[in-house]
Amino acid sequence: MPSIIDSLSSNLLVPTILFFALGLLAAFARSDLSIPAGAAKFMSLYLLLSIGFKGGASLAAHGPDLGLFLALAAGVFLSFAIPFAAFLLLQIMTRLDRMNAAAVAGHYGSISIVTFVTATSLLELTGLYYDGYMVAVAAAMEVPAILSALWLVHKGGGHRTSSPGLWRDLLANGSIVLLTGSFAIGAVTGGQGMDMIAPFIVTPFTGVLCLFLLDMGLSAGRSLLTNRHMLSCGLFAFGAIMPLVGAAMAWVMGTLIGLPDGSLFLLMVLAASASYIAVPAAMKIALPEAESGVYLTLSLGVSFPFNITVGLPIYLWLATM
Template sequence: MDGVLGLAGANLVSPIILSFVLGLVAALARSDLNFPEAVAKGLSLYLLFAIGFKGGASVAAHGVDVRLVAALLSGIVLSLVLPFIAFVLIRSLATVSVVDAAAVAGHYGSISIVTFVAASSLLTGLGITAEGYMVAVAAAMEAPAILSALWLAAYRSSTADGFGTDLWREILLNGSIVLLLGAFAIGWITGQDGLAEIESFIVAPFKGVLCLFLLDMGLVAGRGLRGSQGLLSPGVVAFGILMPLLGAGAGLAAGLLLGLSLGGVVLLMVLGASASYIAVPAAMRVALPEANPALSLTLSLGVTFPFNLTLGIPLYLMMASAVVVTE
């Protein structure tokens, strides 16, 4: 447990998370620190491209086989379905608009790369191995949740036919989806050679750009909190803890069906339990600008993220260890 707490502490004081805290504090203190809209959108586009490209390259490096395809399909299904569970849960526990609930649901169907890396580090420290292609599964789970969130926002906000051609065209051709999936396809086609060509652009600067993005997200969230009294109601906080447990349960069931190793099952549970604060906020900023980012970002970064790092990951490992048969 000391190791888990040390890992949690190290991640919570990382430059990435502290950048978000800086933006949040600056906004709450009414600082005039601000990102021009064009710069903020540029950061979002960069992150979407880099995440998609690296995910496609990781699939190309592994090669396509039955186990990979099954794991990818399971991850995609989880990412598509979990937003619907999240949407119903948050609407049941708190008074939240359809658009805000859809945006939150998208965050909880997608994944947190930092939480995934933290869990991977913990497993490595404990000598527990996991399937290498779980990184590709993580990448594949970024975009489907955005589709579900956009569908929920469009369908539940209107009386039009939810399965109409115009609606699906709007969703599938949304700029964020096109960029993320297009970059994934480019990374898959060009593989490691393509990644090597632009590595200096999408690998080395990634964390620095991510710090700037989360600084801006902290500013956005802080301004939203200033104007949203009582945003984190007991029901909203309860959602931020209950939804990861439901997501982890779904990940556990999927991992057992796939026959993954103990490490693979734990990582799939973590993917199901985590909430995005990179890809989905970037997509929601473009696709659902009317949604309140303070709600979804405060939930994902302020409630679910620390819960997963301090209590969730060891809990998921304990649950998986109790049911996964190891040789």
């Protein structure tokens, strides 16, 4: 047991996670600390471009193989399946109606790209190898969960859950366009392209991520304070338990297809994370009657801080034990 605790503690005590914790503490203390909106937007674009390009360059060096297609298939399956597990858990633990439970469940099949980027940074700090194509797996897991959520609502009462603008907005989502686009550019240009822009996307990466996670900690803490009246004990518990359920499902899938430790960890992180950008935007279009305060507070105010501060060290220990 001491070795487990030591391992978790060493993975917690890294600058990225500690800066996120600082943001949470500042929010809870009602500090006036803030990051300008324009700077936060730039950092988000930088992180997406960096992780996408590095993943594409890694794929170019490694080459596509069976592992890529198995990982993509596992990611898409998990994204479809996790909302059903989340929906069942919500029915057991909470009193949410079917539409709100489905809307919440859809967030947990999709992914948080910031959690994924933080996880890759943790792997780089620990020197653990992971496959670059996991960036493509992350992009593939954005949309299937939304389909599962809409199916759950449709099955329960015939709500009209389609909108002409929904699929256009999903496909044109800025984070997906930049992530997949930079991944493709990295794959095409390979090592030569990486050598050209490495001073921009490699050296400053961890510092920018620290500042970005400070801002995310502030946002998560303030969201939780503002909407805490909407969280029952059951909902709050769900926000901490569901990431563990998703990670366990991914551990089984990743072990079955033989993912290496670093890639297995990233698949667990993707399955454990909850979207707070792409899916909320989709739910506002497809299910405007659903309570946005509930699903946003759960994904951003509960599950995101849980994953960053507690979940990542647990998933890394499980993937490498």
